[in-house]
Amino acid sequence: MNLFAQLLGNGIVQGAVAMLYAAGFGFVYRSFRVFHIAMGAQFVFSCYAFYLCATMLRLPLALAVCGTLALSVLFAAAIEWAVYRPFFHKGCSSGVVMIASLGVMIVVENLIALAFGNEVKTISNQLEPSIVFSGLRFTRIQLLQFFVGIGVFAAVGVAVRFGKWFKALWAMGDQPELLPVLGLPLMRLRLLVMSIGGILVAIAAMLISWDIGMDPHVGMHYLLLGSVAVFFGGTDRYWAWGAGAMLLSVLQSLAVWKFSARWTDLVTFGVLIFVLLFRPQGLFGVSKRLEEAK
């Protein structure tokens, strides 16, 4: 029973971080209608940016975090500027941009491997001693992950709910050509989407890499988890992404309790296929009405 509670707790902590990178994927997917494979690249980039700032340059923590965020936003903007935007102007379909995004992923992953090497890198942290709550043990970094994850996700969620610009992001996914007609700066909004996505992924990347380190090939793993979470929850709602990520993480963690750690991926993708089959709009998604039969 104690193991169950501990695993549940671990799952919730992982879920809190997963919400961030799921949202990072979800924003771009929902607004650009692009399967944002480069989110994996963004994740790896942010991990190594943090490593660069915190370990190699030995910056103080606050400065390292700010530096990582700044570099991550620049990176996100660079992807938009160099890849996504030209394809958008050319009027390419989402499948084509997805392949370009895959190209970005491959290039960045290997550039980082060339620059930093293929081996695992860790960032030393002084948050080792763990804290015990009524029999459950959490490391300090887990607590940090939980509170930062939930806090940032909620803050962005409030902005989505009330911010004027954020509503335009959803409209962008449905009819991008309508935005200029409504007097909204489409290109600036696209940059905004990429920046928010970049920041969310960067925060998740820092929280994770600080805990368990990094290697250049972790991106694909988090991309898959993030995208599965978004489809699991439902692609059309911000809160559904978070709920999907949280539920998925808890399920994965409980799979360890029921089976063993080796089978977590089976749970992830079994759940994905199950949801796709029986609830294609996602667990918390709204079923779309068929405007015009295609």
Add this chain to the structure above:
Amino acid sequence: MNYLLHIGVMLGIYGMLALSANLLIGFGGLLTMAQAAFYGLGAYTYALLSLKLGLPFFVTLPAAIALCALVGWLFGHAALRFRNEAFVLATIGFQMIVYVTLYNWTDLTRGPYGISGIPRPLFFGIGIESVPAYFLFTLVLFVLVLGFMHLVCNSPFALSLKALRDDEAAAQTLAICPKGQYIRAMVFSAAVAAVPGVCFASYITYIDPTSFTLTESIFIACILLVGGSGNLKGPMAGVAFMVILPELLRFVGLPDAIAANLREIIYGVLLIVLIYMKPKGLAGAYAIK
């Protein structure tokens, strides 16, 4: 000499894989990321049947093909309810499930330790042992697969697939059933992918799950994206380029560690540039939608 023949064998194996994926990606317009799963299923079926039951090659090869066709049929019923990203994601899910199963079902597959001592094919007491003999053997299999695909690609079936790919709603008004045709394509594609699987397992004589990862599936898709798809030339051009390029880089004298990353970077850049400038790939007939 053996080095060149080894590359020849690998060209044959990837050639067959590319041809099998071509049916879904180039003719059906469905970007599958699960080809390595069928490749792996074929390889493991061959390895287990010939090691544990001692069955001869002319039984194990059809068995592997049949198993992949069956799994493809089952998986097709689930995955082909989707198009576009959802289809890609479903195939990724399937690929991961197969990989995790191969990796963790240790009683059957020995998991990460892999299966070694897989026998080379034996025909009427003559084993195909040497690399030149194996090269010829692969060549024969490849030519058979190529011939089969040539027939398929010029068949009414391929025409119906191309119609579905271009406009599914319009194809339906011409009495073409999308699900039936796509499932057929999935079955053919899975069945053909078993052949290189068998070929690989019996050539290397050792397999483990790391040969059949998502990365491998992506690599197969990249062969078609770079070379082109929707005809037979495109996949061949893609295989030639993607398999020979790393060998050329090796000749330039780069250390292996750097060469591997550099090769991937070249693939990635090429993918972006080609899909932008030349969406049909080097020699393909179909521009990815």
Add this chain to the structure above:
Amino acid sequence: MQSNSDPRIIQPVELRVENVAKSFGSFVALQNVNLTCKVGQVTALVGPNGAGKTTLFHVIGGNLAPDSGRVFLNGMDVTGLPPYKIARRHVGRLFQDVRVFPALSVAENIEVAFLHRSDYSLATTLAWWRAEAREKDRRERAMKWLEFVGLADKADEPAGELSYGQQKLLALARIVALRPALLLLDEPTAALSPAMTKKMVDLIRSLVAEQKLTIALIEHNMGVVRDLADYIYFLHEGTVHTHGTQKEVLENPAVRELYMGLSGGMAI
């Protein structure tokens, strides 16, 4: 046209739609629609944009399931069948927007209509010694239909490179090559030049005269309607407002008020 007569005799099809209703959320696209398309006649559906004409075609063609109501072909209930099954019951559907297969050649576009379920078997696929003859046969049959619409000289061009009007002709030839008994034509002359319009009208007329097709036609061009229609349904806000012969509908003051009156000087 003689050359296109098929030895198979297609049984004529009568279309009956009963009490069909369809809503999208709170928007009522169709309600209580009843209509009959008689064998060998051209039945025109007219009405302002948003009247539900195309939605009705989607319901008949199987692209949309109605909320209630039934669709009958020769008295057989086909409501809710998928589009390809409707097509197998000899219903041809021409979409409003041109839907040729852009990457296929013009001839291949027609050949798709000849494909039959039995052609897909593994045995047929592998029968290399017969493949060439079959291909030649398909090609010859396709050429006859291309001659019918006057596109024979473009047979090997990719269909996506034809002009819009030519694509519409190709789409018509393709659907007619399916040998339908009932044709659903959604604005076949929209956005065509006057010359192309005339050609399209002549083709449709020859189909009716020589093949006894049942045709349901959505059309905004009143000249075309007057040329072709034997019977007219006027749809307004998702219901059948008026129906009858050309005279009964087009000269009905209420119809003129609702449909043409608003646009003033529309030729009628």
